[in-house]
Amino acid sequence: PDFVQGDGQRVKEHASHGDYAFKVESDGKGYLGIRITDPAALRKFGLSVLLKVDVFNPQEHPVGCGARMDDAASHDYGSRYNDDNLVVAPGQSTLEINLTGLTKSNARNFSERQRVDLGTLRLVSFWIAPAGRPLTLFFDNVRLEGSGLPKVEGLRAFDFGPPGAPVSPGFDACTDQHVYSEARGWGWVAPDYATIAYMPDALTGDCASGKEFRLKLPNGAYEVNLCWDMFGLWHTLPTFQWRKLLLNGREVINERLDGPEFLTRYYYRFEDDEDLPGQDLWERYIASYQKIHRFSAEVSDGLLRVEPQADDRGGRGICFLVVYPEAHRDDGRKFMATLDARRKAKFNAEMVVAVPKPTGEEPQPTQADTTRGFIPFVSRTGDDVAVTARPPTDAPKAIVLDAAQGERLAAQVGLYPLADTENVTVVASALAGPGGATLPASAIQVRRVRNFLKRAGSSRAGNLLPYILQDVMSLDLRPGVSRGLWLTISVPESAAPGQYKGALRVGATDIPVE
Numbered sequence: 001p002d003f004v005q006g007d008g009q010r011v012k013e014h015a016s017h018g019d020y021a022f023k024v025e026s027d028g029k030g031y032l033g034i035r036i037t038d039p040a041a042l043r044k045f046g047l048s049v050l051l052k053v054d055v056f057n058p059q060e061h062p063v064g065c066g067a068r069m070d071d072a073a074s075h076d077y078g079s080r081y082n083d084d085n086l087v088v089a090p091g092q093s094t095l096e097i098n099l100t101g102l103t104k105s106n107a108r109n110f111s112e113r114q115r116v117d118l119g120t121l122r123l124v125s126f127w128i129a130p131a132g133r134p135l136t137l138f139f140d141n142v143r144l145e146g147s148g149l150p151k152v153e154g155l156r157a158f159d160f161g162p163p164g165a166p167v168s169p170g171f172d173a174c175t176d177q178h179v180y181s182e183a184r185g186w187g188w189v190a191p192d193y194a195t196i197a198y199m200p201d202a203l204t205g206d207c208a209s210g211k212e213f214r215l216k217l218p219n220g221a222y223e224v225n226l227c228w229d230m231f232g233l234w235h236t237l238p239t240f241q242w243r244k245l246l247l248n249g250r251e252v253i254n255e256r257l258d259g260p261e262f263l264t265r266y267y268y269r270f271e272d273d274e275d276l277p278g279q280d281l282w283e284r285y286i287a288s289y290q291k292i293h294r295f296s297a298e299v300s301d302g303l304l305r306v307e308p309q310a311d312d313r314g315g316r317g318i319c320f321l322v323v324y325p326e327a328h329r330d331d332g333r334k335f336m337a338t339l340d341a342r343r344k345a346k347f348n349a350e351m352v353v354a355v356p357k358p359t360g361e362e363p364q365p366t367q368a369d370t371t372r373g374f375i376p377f378v379s380r381t382g383d384d385v386a387v388t389a390r391p392p393t394d395a396p397k398a399i400v401l402d403a404a405q406g407e408r409l410a411a412q413v414g415l416y417p418l419a420d421t422e423n424v425t426v427v428a429s430a431l432a433g434p435g436g437a438t439l440p441a442s443a444i445q446v447r448r449v450r451n452f453l454k455r456a457g458s459s460r461a462g463n464l465l466p467y468i469l470q471d472v473m474s475l476d477l478r479p480g481v482s483r484g485l486w487l488t489i490s491v492p493e494s495a496a497p498g499q500y501k502g503a504l505r506v507g508a509t510d511i512p513v514e
Contacts, residue, residue: 003041004142006034014056016092017141021056026128026135033065033127034139046118048144049169051097053126056138057088062352062461063137064088064129067097072120078106081116084129085459087352088137095126096346098202100173101166115164146170149338152331155324156215158186160317161206162194168203170339171320176208185216193313197231200286200347203339204230207317213306221326222297225336227319228308229290238266240315246307247297275453275464276481277387281351282344290319292336296326350460353453359383360390365418373421374477376506377414384466385414385449385484398512399487399504406493412449413485413504413511417477424475424507426485431513434498443492444513446504448472449484487513 008024015021026032034053036042045051057063065086074080081102086095103113128135147170159171167173172186176194180187191210198205207230224247232238239262245253257265269289297304304323308316322339324332369375377391378399391414399411415424428444452467469486477483487504503510 001041001142003036003038004034004139005037006139007032008034011138014058014092014138015140016054016056021138021140024128024137024139026130026137028131028133028135030130031066031127033125033137034142035123035125036142037123042121042124043119044144045099045121045124049099049147050145051099051124052141052143052145053095053139054092054141055088055095055126056092056140057090058136058138060090060357062087062089062354063135064131064459064461065095065137066127066129067095068123068125068127069102069116069121070123071117072122073117074104074122079104079114081105085457086126087350087459087461089349089352093349096350098166098169100169101164101202103164113164148342150331150335152324152335153328154218155322155328155332155335156186156217157323158213158215158321159203159206160194160208160319160321162196162208165196165206166198166202168201168320171203174208174213176210180214182216186214188213193317195230195314195317199231200282200290201343203227203343204286204290204319206230207319209308209313209317211307213308213318213321215304215306215321215323216302217299217304217323219299219302222299222304222323223326223329223332224295224297224304224306225292225322226306227290227292228317230317230319231290238262238315240310240312243308243310243315245293246305246309247295248299248303248305249307250297252295253293272470274450276451277353277355277464280348281353282347286347287340287344292340297323352461353464354461355464356384356386356388358388358390359386360392363391363416370418372507372509373417373419374424374507375416375418376509376511377416378511379412379414379484381410381412383412385412385482386466387451387464387481389414389416389482389484391416398514400514401489403489403491405491405495405497408488408490411487411489411513413487413506415475415477415483415485415506417479417481417483419477419479421477421507424477425505426472426474427505428487428513429502429505431500431502433496433500435496437496437498437500439489439491439495439500439502441502443490444502444504445488445490446472447486447488448475449486 010020011023067083069081102116149170157171158174176191178187188210189212194208196206310316377395430441431439447469449466450468453462455462
């Protein structure tokens, strides 16, 4: 758009809308990007809920970005809005900022940040973070949008949280300071709790609670949707022992949580899970945890009463509430489906997962490799067998180790899948030595190298790395996901000197161990 300025030039490359994009070439040392200072354009920000900008990243790796917004009172970093953790994936993507509840960076108390005054904006900018190397991005189609949610007759939607928290587009903000009044027609009776964790988004990254939430409604039948499973703040997970939810006096949820269930359901929920390329992060980590409940409710006295109860206040905070007449149930459910799809798409788009570059050249499988469905190869213990690993051309054919009595040492084997292959067994044999001496199979521990999505600080970028060792008896393989096997050999103090030989049997393949 004409109101966008920047440290670059308009070019006819990678335009997502119209003929031109804005090309910014960073030397990797300074903060370069695009900015909006036009007063007429900035006045429109207070009338919208979403700011979006399309970005094309020609690099093969994610690029760190940032956003900044200054109002009339801004004079330094702490007195303006800053998001230093934006990440642009390779190719075409869209950066999105929720304009509701934007706060400034400086605060003596985390929950008392000042709000950005959208009515007095002086500057809005997106910039490339200094990375110590040249980087190029193409910015285009800077625009303001509404919530994108369908209109439903009689629908009411509330986003609960502390004062100043971001509000999900299409929702009314309800904090612990909104006490019920007849004039407003909604609010809390005896509010006493609100907190924010920001993850995963504005809708379920915060919550509020009280004795009862009231909403004035015409008498009739309604469908109620709500979520009250907020993410733990600073790794503090839900610790309630019991909780209940009542709608107009009718109990619709009654849950109890003992110690073992807490460990299974929350604390160790993903202990044995592995992160792999192409996974749906939203379904796995968000939808599976932050369940959206749906109930029917009958209003006979002009009020819907929602009563969250628990032995601990952290167990009864409500994240959001959506209510619509039963007569418009189909449209209401379309609203919920659209809401879920938009939240999911935004979350998965913003979580940029980087995998290591493929190693070596594409291998040429033998007929035996094709038959078994994978290529086994010996790998150095100092090299990662990442999901993109390929068999090195100089890989040894056998695992050869030198050890002293009582020493513990390691070896590594990689598997390069050629086809979907299930239940590939992995078994280490005993090692036969001189004069009938043996090292038992129990002296060889075989573990898989489990991949782990490690987030880079507090950013929305993560690296998929071979990070954790887990015991393994079998593996499911699929093309595009190489696997590592880690052997730990413990040589007994009493082992007779000499050469020992055995094998690691992977499926129907024996890899010699000497």
